[in-house]
Amino acid sequence: MSITDTTGTAGWxxxxxxxxxxxxEGRPVLFTNARILTMDPLIGTMTGADLLFVGSLLVGVGPGIITAAGDDNAIVVDCTGMTIAPAVVDAVALAGGRGHRSEYVAALPPGNIPDFLVVPAEFAADVPSAVTALITSPKQxxxxxxxxxxxxxxxxxVPGRATAAEAGIPAAADLTGSPRVGVWIDRNDFLHQELTADGRYDETRGGRPHAYQGRCWIDGDRIDYLDDLGFWxxxxxxxxxLHHAGYVMKLG
Structure with a gap:
C-alpha cells in the first residue's frame, strides 16, 4: 500500500x-481523504472521507476506512484537496423530486456502482459544478x-479505456444459432412475438398477424426493436x- 504525490495534474x-x-485479483480500491458529495439523502456530504469499492460495487464510504487498507491489500489513491462527486447527474434528485431514497438513480452510497468524478475542490462546490468541470475543463x-x-x-x-459505441443504426443482426430465436408467447396467449435468424421480429396480437414487425438486436439480456413504422x-x-412492454413471454 502506498500513497503517491498528488501535486500537479500530470503527476496525480x-x-x-x-x-x-x-x-x-479483485483488490479493493480506496480513494481517501476527500470531500465526498454522495447525493444520498441519508449520508449527505462528508469531509476527510474515504470511498471504497471492489470491482463494480461500492462497499464503503466515510471516514476511517483507510485504517484497514493495509489489512485488505487495498490500492490507495490520495485525494487530498479533492472533491468526489457522482459522475452521473440525477437532475430530478437535484431539484428535490425524488420521494424515496431508493429512487435515487445517481448517488454514492454503499451498494451502488462506483461511477464518480475526482475534481479539485475549487472546481466542485457542488455536483453540478463538478460535472461542469468535466465538460468545460476536462484537463482539471x-x-x-x-x-x-x-x-x-x-x-x-486512460490507455485501453472504453470508447463510445459508433453512432448510427447497426447492420442487421445475425441470430443464427441463438437459443432465443423462435416464437415467444405471453401468458394470456395474446401476444406472439417471433424472432428470426435474420435479425427480425414479427408480432401477432390477438390473432392479428404482422401487427408490428421490424429489426431487432440482442446484446446480452437486452433486446432492442426498430419497427418498420420507425419507432424503437x-x-x-x-x-x-422475455419481458417487453408489460408482457411476459416464453418460447412456444
Missing part, C-alpha cells in the same frame, strides 16, 4: 493508476471512474422469459 497518483489497471479532472474502471486520469484518456422499443430476457 500515477502509481495508483498502474495498480488499478493491473488489478486482476483528476479522475473519471466508470463502474470501478478509470476512464480519465490526470486530465487525459425494448425488452429484457430474464431466465427463460
Amino acid at each position: 497518483n500515477p502509481e495508483a493508476l498502474d495498480e488499478i489497471l493491473a488489478n486482476d 479532472v483528476r479522475a473519471l471512474v466508470a463502474a470501478g474502471r478509470p476512464v480519465l486520469w490526470a486530465g487525459a484518456d 422499443a425494448y425488452g429484457a430476457f430474464q431466465g427463460d422469459e
